[in-house]
Amino acid sequence: MHAPAPRSIDWAALRADFPILQQEIRGRPLIYFDNAASTQRPRAVLDALRHFDEHDHANVHRGLHELSSRATDAYEGARQKVARFIGAANAEEIVFTRGTTEAINLVANSWGAKFLKAGDVILLTELEHHSNLVPWQLLAERTGARLRFVPVRVEDGTLELEQLGALLTPEVKLFAFTHISNGIGTINPVAELCRAARAVGAVSLVDAAQSAGHLPLDVQQIGCDFLAFSGHKMCAPTGTGVLYGRAEILEQMPPWHGGGEMIVSVTLEKSTFKTPPHRFEAGTPNISGAVGLAAAIDYLEQIGRDRIFAHDRALTEHAQVQLAGIPGVQVLGPREERGALVSFVMESAHPHDLTTFADQQGLALRGGHHCNQPLMRKLKLPGTTRASFYFYNTHAEVDAMMEILRAAQRYFG
Amino acid sequence: MNAELDELYQQVLLDHAKRPRNFGEIAEGAVHVHGDNPSCGDEIHLHVRFGEDRGVEEIKFTGHGCAISLASASLMTMKLRGRTAAEATALATALRELVTTEVAEPTAALGDLRVLGGVRKFPQRVKCAMLPWRAFEQAQAGNAGSGRVSTEA
Ligand SMILES: Cc1ncc(COP(=O)(O)O)c(C=O)c1O
Numbered sequence: 060m061h062a063p064a065p066r067s068i069d070w071a072a073l074r075a076d077f078p079i080l081q082q083e084i085r086g087r088p089l090i091y092f093d094n095a096a097s098t099q100r101p102r103a104v105l106d107a108l109r110h111f112d113e114h115d116h117a118n119v120h121r122g123l124h125e126l127s128s129r130a131t132d133a134y135e136g137a138r139q140k141v142a143r144f145i146g147a148a149n150a151e152e153i154v155f156t157r158g159t160t161e162a163i164n165l166v167a168n169s170w171g172a173k174f175l176k177a178g179d180v181i182l183l184t185e186l187e188h189h190s191n192l193v194p195w196q197l198l199a200e201r202t203g204a205r206l207r208f209v210p211v212r213v214e215d216g217t218l219e220l221e222q223l224g225a226l227l228t229p230e231v232k233l234f235a236f237t238h239i240s241n242g243i244g245t246i247n248p249v250a251e252l253c254r255a256a257r258a259v260g261a262v263s264l265v266d267a268a269q270s271a272g273h274l275p276l277d278v279q280q281i282g283c284d285f286l287a288f289s290g291h292k293m294c295a296p297t298g299t300g301v302l303y304g305r306a307e308i309l310e311q312m313p314p315w316h317g318g319g320e321m322i323v324s325v326t327l328e329k330s331t332f333k334t335p336p337h338r339f340e341a342g343t344p345n346i347s348g349a350v351g352l353a354a355a356i357d358y359l360e361q362i363g364r365d366r367i368f369a370h371d372r373a374l375t376e377h378a379q380v381q382l383a384g385i386p387g388v389q390v391l392g393p394r395e396e397r398g399a400l401v402s403f404v405m406e407s408a409h410p411h412d413l414t415t416f417a418d419q420q421g422l423a424l425r426g427g428h429h430c431n432q433p434l435m436r437k438l439k440l441p442g443t444t445r446a447s448f449y450f451y452n453t454h455a456e457v458d459a460m461m462e463i464l465r466a467a468q469r470y471f472g
Numbered sequence: 473m474n475a476e477l478d479e480l481y482q483q484v485l486l487d488h489a490k491r492p493r494n495f496g497e498i499a500e501g502a503v504h505v506h507g508d509n510p511s512c513g514d515e516i517h518l519h520v521r522f523g524e525d526r527g528v529e530e531i532k533f534t535g536h537g538c539a540i541s542l543a544s545a546s547l548m549t550m551k552l553r554g555r556t557a558a559e560a561t562a563l564a565t566a567l568r569e570l571v572t573t574e575v576a577e578p579t580a581a582l583g584d585l586r587v588l589g590g591v592r593k594f595p596q597r598v599k600c601a602m603l604p605w606r607a608f609e610q611a612q613a614g615n616a617g618s619g620r621v622s623t624e625a
Contacts, residue, residue, distance in 0.1 A: 085474070409538035411512045412481070415594060419477045427512045441513030441536060471486065471539065 068366055074451040076101040076358075087421030090456045095241050095269060095400050095447030096425055097291045100355070104294055107354035111347050118343055120320060134346050137353035138336070141301055144356045145267075145286065146277030151306060154336040155344055158300035159268040160190040162287035163235070165302055165339060166264060167194040169315040170285075171233075174262075177203030180230040182261070184209040184218055185437055186240045186247075189430040191266045195235065207231070213438060216243040216392035223255055231261045235285075239269035242431035242443070243392030243402045244375075246270075253282040262308065268292055269398055271301075272359060272449075274368040278303050290348065295355035299348035302339070309335035316341035367450045371399035374448045374457060381461045387468065391443060400447035402429075405464065407472040410444040416467045422460055480590035480597070481539065489539035494532045494549035502530070503614055507607035507621045509599060514541045518607040526557035526612070538600050540591060545604035547585050552608065560612065564605050571601045 074080060079099050082089050091099065111133060117126035119134045135150070142150040156162040175181070181195045185208050199206050207226055210219045218236075227234065234256040239246050249265050256263040264285040267276060272293025278286050285308070290299030304312070314321055314332050318341035323331040332338045359367065378401045382390050387406035405413060410426030417424045427442040428435045435442055446460060498519040507516045514537030521530040531549045536542075548567075552560050566579045571591045578586050591601045603621075610621045 409512075411514075411538040411597070411600065412540070415480070415597060416477065419474055428510075432510070435513065441515070470481070 068362060068370075070370065070450065070453070073101075073362065074453070076103065077451055078102060078105070080451060084421035084423075085419060090422045090452075090459055092446040092448060092452065092456070092460065093423045093425050094449040094452075095292070095398075095429075095445065097297070098272065098294055098449050099451070100294055100296065100351075101358055103358045104296070104351050104354045108296065108347055108351045111350040116347065119346055120337075130346055133353075134344065134349050137349035140353045140356050144276075144360070145271070145301075145303055146279050147303055148279065149306065151335055152303055152309065154302040154304065154309070154339045155349055156287075156300040156302050157298050157345070158289040158291070159188075159266060159287045160194075160289075160300075162285075162300055162302035163191055163264070163266065164194045165315055166285050166287075166304075167198045169312045169339070170262070170308070171195075171198040171202065171204075172315075173311070173313055175202045175204045175232055178230065179204040179232045180207050180228070181205070182207050182209065182226055182231045182234040182256075184236045184247075185211040185434055186216075186218065186237055186242070186245060186431075187235075187433075188237060188241055188266065188268065189432070190268075191235055191237060191264075192433070204232070205230075209236070211245075211434065211437060215394065216240065216245045216438075218245070218247060220248075220251075223252075227255055227259045227261065229259055231256075231259055233264065234261045235264035235266065237266040237269070239273070239398035240392070240431075240434075241269050241400075241447075242429045242434050242445075243438075244397035244400045245393055246396045246398055249283065250281050253284075257282065272355075272367075273364065273371060273399055275364045284308050290352040290355065293355055294358055295352040296345075296348045298345050299352045301352075304335070306335070309339075312339075314338050314341070318342045320344070362450065370450050371448050371452075374452055374454065375399050375401060377454055378446060378448075378457045378460070381457065382464075385461070385464060385468065387472075388464070391438065391440075399449065400445055402443040402445045404440060404443050405468060408467050408470075410442045412471060413444050413464075413467050416470060417460075417463055420463050420466075422463050424460075476590070476593050480594055482587045482590065484584060484587045485543040485590075486539060488543035488546040492533075492542050492546040494546065494553075495534060496532045497534060498530055498532050503611045503619075505607040505610045505614070505619045505621060507535075507603050507610070509537070509541065509603050510622060512538065512600070514538060514600065514603060516541065516545055516604055516607055518545070518604065518611060520608065520611040522557075522612075528552045528555050528557075528560055531608075533604065537603070538597075540588075540597055540600040541603050544588055544601045547588070548604045548608065551583065551585055557612070560608070564609055567605055568602065571598050 115129040117130045119131040139150045253263040262284045265283045267288040271288035286303040291297040321341040390403045414426035502519040502521040505518045516535035523529045606621045
């Protein structure tokens with residue numbers, strides 16, 4: 060974990076680093092509250108991408124020429140940076156992917172195909188994003204393994220952890236869960252869940268899509284076997300992502316995609332494969348994306364994720380308090396421990412009408428099921444309206460949202 | 473608020489969304505179609521009883537959804553009851569045109585349905601307005617029993 064930088068943070072100055080935020084939508088200043096779906100990129104990241112493309116781009120691990128070595132250094136340097144960013148013991152534990160979804164599919168296809176058999180159990184939770192659910196459904200169908208779920212408490216959106224003992228039976232081979240719920244903001248006690256998994260010999264996977272850019276993460280402290288996240292939710296370009304896998308486990312896993320970059324030698328009949336992480340990165344990777352991800356990590360570490368968390372926590376708290384003051388509005392999820400988002404329903408306006416209304420005032424919200432259909436079903440809601448924050452958002456923007464929500468209530472009420 | 477929003481959410485539309493007409497089921501002899509819009513969770517259960525010549529004798533719906541899909545369903549049921557098969561088909565076509573293309577003068581036959589024209593400026597909401605009509609077209613196509621339509625299918 061990184062010690063916080065000594066100076067205090069000028070949040071307004073940071074906001075100015077984001078060109079996209081300096082615009083008006085239909086004559087109103089853009090208020091971007093859809094950060095859980097994707098965050099914006101600071102100039103430092105845009106510049107790094109441009110610099111790489113203008114000076115250093117070539118394929119990696121192939122050419123014996125100057126540009127190829129620069130590109131390889133940049134790409135492998137990004138891997139080391141990611142390793143430090145999440146406290147991995149070494150860079151070989153970092154596999155680059157297109158995002159969280161691909162990282163989880165990698166585990167399901169490679170680890171799952173080798174280690175799961177009929178009768179085994181995959182334990183998930185009712186909070187999961189579709190991308191930490193559907194790959195396991197597909198795997199269960201292929202292998203005859205069964206899915207089991209830790210229930211979510213309807214009242215406060217937390218997991219019913221008192222059931223964990225009964226659910227984590229010896230048949231459980233994998234326990235996969237989200238760190239922070241993108242639908243309602245619940246923060247799960249990931250270290251405790253990993254410990255519980257280990258106690259029954261199950262492998263653990265943490266979906267860190269909503270946490271990697273929002274709070275300090277250390278895979279060794281968490282004690283997870285796998286951890287997945289997406290670059291685009293932490294100031295990096297789309298099409299970047301990471302699978303962390305503990306070295307001993309990655310080493311036992313077979314390739315999942317075949318092609319260039321991942322082989323040692325190839326005959327017409329048979330091939331031998333590189334060691335991790337390259338075994339899992341077939342074909343030309345997203346090289347500039349990795350460069351952008353590294354720049355995003357530098358940018359976030361200059362601020363400090365502990366401070367980002369504190370900033371976003373205060374903003375979220377402010378939004379929760381304000382929303383509680385609007386009659387007919389119900390905020391979902393836990394009151395205290397929660398990620399940088401508020402998910403709510405308004406009696407008089409359906410989420411889609413509300414988001415259309417907000418959009419007309421330049422406020423970007425998300426309405427719907429947030430890729431959490433089973434969770435919404437459990438909460439007996441067709442969907443919610445969600446405002447999700449990042450460090451460049453301000454209290455004034457939250458106040459402006461409240462005005463817009465009040466106006467919507469008058470409009471539709 | 474602003475003109476486009478007011479054109480989308482006209483009073484007639486909001487009124488139908490709040491107090492949907494023909495909200496309910498048909499006990500007997502009706503075709504049932506379940507329409508859903510998985511991206512926003514809207515659901516409509518449409519019940520239509522057709523006459524011998526495939527005219528619309530009775531039409532009702534239940535379900536939940538945004539103002540646009542509810543109002544569209546409510547207005548549709550009012551419009552379609554008592555129509556011949558050909559009239560109903562023509563209305564469905566005219567409605568689709570109204571919400572997807574820039575028509576100078578919407579067909580007068582659409583009557584109240586013309587309030588849905590505001591959807592044109594909101595492409596993501598077109599499927600909300602179309603959901604009940606797609607369910608109706610499915611009901612027309614099927615002979616008896618029940619069917620499904622989905623905006624994502
Ligand atoms: C909790 C969670 N898991 C997984 C994902 C999937 O991420 P991606 O679409 O970047 O692969 C998301 C993003 O929407 C998410 O919020």
